[in-house]
Amino acid sequence: MRKTTQFRQLLSTHRLDCILEAHNGLSARIVEEAGFPGIWASGLCLSAQFGVRDSNEASWTQVLEMLEFMSDASRIPILLDGDTGYGNFNNMRRLVRKLEQRDVAAVCIEDKQFPKTNSFIDGESQPLADVDEFCGKIKAGKDAQSDDEFSIVARVEALIAGRGMDEALRRARAYVEAGADAILIHSARPTADEVLTFRAEFGDAAPVVIVPTRYHDTPTEVFRQAGFALAIFANHLLRSSIVAMQRTARVLARTERLASVENRIAPLSEVFRLQGADELKQAEDRFLPQPGPGARAIVLAASRGSALGTLTADRPKAMVEVEGEPILAHILHAYRSASVRDVTAVRGYAKERVALNGLKTVDNDDFATTGELYSLKLALEKVEDRPEDLFVSYGDVLFHRGVLDLVSAEGDFVIPVDTHWKEGANLGRYADYVACSVAPSRRSFKKPVKLLRAGADVAEAERHGEWMGLLRVSGSALGVLRQGVDELLETAGERSADLGMLFNWLVARGEDVRVVYTTGSWLDIDELRDVVEAESFQ
Ligand code: SPV
C-alpha cells in the first residue's frame, strides 16, 4: 500500500493512532521497528539534531535531504512538520512536489509567520498568519499534489497565541473549507481541557490531530474516547538520546575507560543490523563476481626472535611493529594485494598476541622444542588438497607483492633467489644459500634455472644466491610436499628439520625446484638494525 494511503487510513479510522517523532534515517527505522504506524518528522528535532534552533535556521532543502534518508529507511508513512511551508503559497507548492518525489505521505503547516519559532518558546508573542493568506497556501498545496492521497494537515496555533477557542474554531473551519485533510490543534497547557473542548465543539468536519507534549499526564485513552484521529509523540526519541549521550560522554570523560560504558550502549552488531548490513551481504553474494577459493599461504611465525631483545619480550618477532603495523600485517597486505586471501599463521611464542583481522591461525604449542617443518606440518593438516597454489613464507620476512608474481613462473616448486647474496654475507649473518643449474647472468632469465642444493653450508664458490624465504607449491604437488615434511621430521627430527632440508630432499627425489633470480624487494628481519631498515622498506 502507498505511504500516502497508509497515512490517510491513520487519519480516517475512528480508532486513535499514535505516531512518534524521528529526525534521521536511524531513528525512523527505530520508530518503525517499535511498531508505530507512522513517523512525525519533527521540525524541533530535525533542527536540534543539526544543533540549531527551531526557527527555520536549517534550510528547507536541508530538511528535505534528511527526509530522503528517513523515507528510504522506513516503510511507514512520514508526516513532515513543514513549519509555515517555508514561505508563501508558491514555496508551499514546490514543497509538496518535492515531498511527493521523496515518498513523504503528508505535510503539516502551521498558521504562523516565517521565520517561526517553537510554540513552547514565548508562544503568546508569535504573530499568527492571516487566515486568507493561510487558506491560499493550503489550496496551493492541494493543487500541487499529484497523488490524490497526499495529505495536508493544517495546524491551528490560536490557543498557543492566546487568541481563544472561538478564534481557533473559526480558523480550523476556514482551513477545512480551503481543503485541509485534517486539523492539528496545538495547546501548551498542562492539561487536556483546551483540546478536549475544541474536539467537542469542532465536531467531525475533519480528523483532529493533537500533540500532547505538555499535557502528557492525560491517559491516551481519554483522547481515544474523545474521538481524536492522531496523537503525535513529538520529541521523545531526541530527548531520550540526549540523556543517553550526555551520560556516556560524562562517564567517558571522567573514567577514560571504554569498559565503563560498554555494557550500557548498543553493541556494534546492533548498529550494523539497523543499517541493514545483512542485506548488503546478500546482495554482494548475488551481484559481485564470486572469487574462487584461490591460492593460500602459510606463514611460519612461531618463534620469538630473541635477537630483537626487549622488542620481543611480550610478542613474537612477527608482531613487532614496523611503520606502525606488525610485520605480519605487512606480510598479510602483500598476500592480499596478490589476491591470496586465505592466510594461516603458525603461532607459538606469545601466541595470544598473534591476531589480525582475517588471519587464520594454527598453534604450535611445542614451538620451543620444534622447528620450521614441524610448524609447517601442523599448518598443512589444515590445508585442503585442491588445485590452487600454496605459498609458504616466514613471519619475519617482508617482501613486495611483485615477488609473488615472480614465483608464479611455471613449476611445482618455485623459489625466489636474491643474487646479491654477498651483502648479507658481509654482514656475517645466517643465510640459506643456493647452488643452481645456471649461474645468474643477463641471459639466465631465458633458461629454466633449477635448484641443486640449499643451505647455510653451500660453499662460497658454489653460491649463486640467497633464498628469499618464500616458496610456491602448486596444488598438484601438495602430496609430495606433505611426504617430504613427514619423512624429514622422522629422519632429521622435529627440532632440526627446516625448509632448506626440504628443498634438498625434493632435489634428491628428482623434483624440479625452479629458481627465479631477482634482487632486493625483500627483507629478512633478524636483528634490531633490520627493524630500523624495515621502516624504509617500501
Ligand atoms: C515539532 O515537533 O517541531 C512541533 C511540535 O512542531 S512542537 O514542538 O510542540 O511545536
Ligand code: MG
Ligand atoms: Mg515544529
